[in-house]
Amino acid sequence: MKTEFSLAQLADPDIAEADKILRACVHCGFCTATCPTYVLLGDELDSPRGRIYLIKEMLEKDRPPTREVVKHIDRCLSCLACMTTCPSGVNYMHLVDQARVRIERDYKRPLIERLLRAALALVLPNPALFRASMMLARLGRPLVALLPAPRQAMASPTLLRRIRAMLALSPGRLPAPGPAGGSVFPAIGEKRGRVALLQGCAQQVLAPRINQAAINLLTRHGIEVVLVRDEQCCGALTHHLGRDDDALARARANVTVWLAEAERDGLDAILVTTSGCGTVIKDYGFMLREDPGFAAGAAKVSALAKDITEYLSGVDLQPPQRHGDIVVAYHAACSLQHGQKITQAPKELLSKNGFVVKDVPESHLCCGSAGTYNILQPDIADKLRDRKVANIAMVKPDMIAAGNIGCMVQIAGGTSVPVVHTIELLDWATGGPKPGLKAPGLT
Ligand code: SF4
Numbered sequence: 001m002k003t004e005f006s007l008a009q010l011a012d013p014d015i016a017e018a019d020k021i022l023r024a025c026v027h028c029g030f031c032t033a034t035c036p037t038y039v040l041l042g043d044e045l046d047s048p049r050g051r052i053y054l055i056k057e058m059l060e061k062d063r064p065p066t067r068e069v070v071k072h073i074d075r076c077l078s079c080l081a082c083m084t085t086c087p088s089g090v091n092y093m094h095l096v097d098q099a100r101v102r103i104e105r106d107y108k109r110p111l112i113e114r115l116l117r118a119a120l121a122l123v124l125p126n127p128a129l130f131r132a133s134m135m136l137a138r139l140g141r142p143l144v145a146l147l148p149a150p151r152q153a154m155a156s157p158t159l160l161r162r163i164r165a166m167l168a169l170s171p172g173r174l175p176a177p178g179p180a181g182g183s184v185f186p187a188i189g190e191k192r193g194r195v196a197l198l199q200g201c202a203q204q205v206l207a208p209r210i211n212q213a214a215i216n217l218l219t220r221h222g223i224e225v226v227l228v229r230d231e232q233c234c235g236a237l238t239h240h241l242g243r244d245d246d247a248l249a250r251a252r253a254n255v256t257v258w259l260a261e262a263e264r265d266g267l268d269a270i271l272v273t274t275s276g277c278g279t280v281i282k283d284y285g286f287m288l289r290e291d292p293g294f295a296a297g298a299a300k301v302s303a304l305a306k307d308i309t310e311y312l313s314g315v316d317l318q319p320p321q322r323h324g325d326i327v328v329a330y331h332a333a334c335s336l337q338h339g340q341k342i343t344q345a346p347k348e349l350l351s352k353n354g355f356v357v358k359d360v361p362e363s364h365l366c367c368g369s370a371g372t373y374n375i376l377q378p379d380i381a382d383k384l385r386d387r388k389v390a391n392i393a394m395v396k397p398d399m400i401a402a403g404n405i406g407c408m409v410q411i412a413g414g415t416s417v418p419v420v421h422t423i424e425l426l427d428w429a430t431g432g433p434k435p436g437l438k439a440p441g442l443t
């Protein structure tokens, strides 16, 4: 794609990066076929190619985003299916990330929208606030039936519709908190390794059992696990809201504490059980590339970051204890399959450990969770969830496995089939307890 940035514009490293990305796009349109919003809405401006044009125009002309541009960028899930499909290697992720920052900086949203986004950016990355808000939401759940039901996905969602989505996503009860930062779980038997495990923010409130399963499995296989003190939310939630000052501050804080831990007692990896977080931590090196104080450290952290299934693929797991022919529908989270290109490891691990693994039809399509998307764009998100659940039902599973808490909550909202994390099944298969709950905190 031809671009026309001035030399002065290209002196800005972000614009230089955008220019490189835009020039790689040959506007072939292959990406439109796998874009969930284009598949649902059929509008070119809700496709990757259409959004790329909008972003190009906004950056080249260096003008504030219009309402129309914001509408179509806001509808993007950042699912990155387009990056998997693109034959030219267009890095849509870095382009749309930049567009979101520009929108946040230069576009004045209506007051209610600004307040809602500020509240999400404040509450979600903070486990204590998130826990308190979930307890409040629990009281409000009976109101769901009184609030406006889903509308056409093309319509802009109202505040009441978003409140309804938030209440509907809140759990029926909250589990007790998991172990605190600073905890160390020694290896059982001969020590074979040492890893940090990301504590996460929403996940540690909704489903501490996921990291508990990871700790159980890892220590049982000789790997010491540390929950690093003073670790923060990885920044993914605010990064996707275009609030990069917040996201970068969190990234710097994490780089500092993780590298200190690695220098003090050694770390083979920083393991992540929420693939949405893993994708962003693996991008810290890029996000902080222009920060002389952090660029090298961030690159080191990105290299250490691994999805739990990626790491376990290199570990000799104990022989599985058979649990019968349990059919597991494997839901490929977008952040894992498109963001991190991890497609086989979770399925191979489940198969090797005695589960009958089924691929879900249209597995490239997002379930609609996408960070805060199911709150901010509930109508599109509901449609994607319903489509995902219908596709899952086609393989008649006994259980659904996924590697991302957001997907688990989203899918559990539309099905009675138990939804578990892949690590819970692997822990169970190799001697841990049977996963007990249907969905994170939803009983
Ligand atoms: S598939 Fe890639 S090159 Fe083709 S239009 Fe989409 S982003 Fe551009």
Ligand code: SF4
Pocket: 034, 035, 036, 037, 038, 046, 047, 048, 051, 075, 076, 077, 078, 079, 080, 081, 082, 083, 092
């Ligand atoms: S990230 Fe997903 S929703 Fe956004 S343009 Fe790409 S495929 Fe479409």
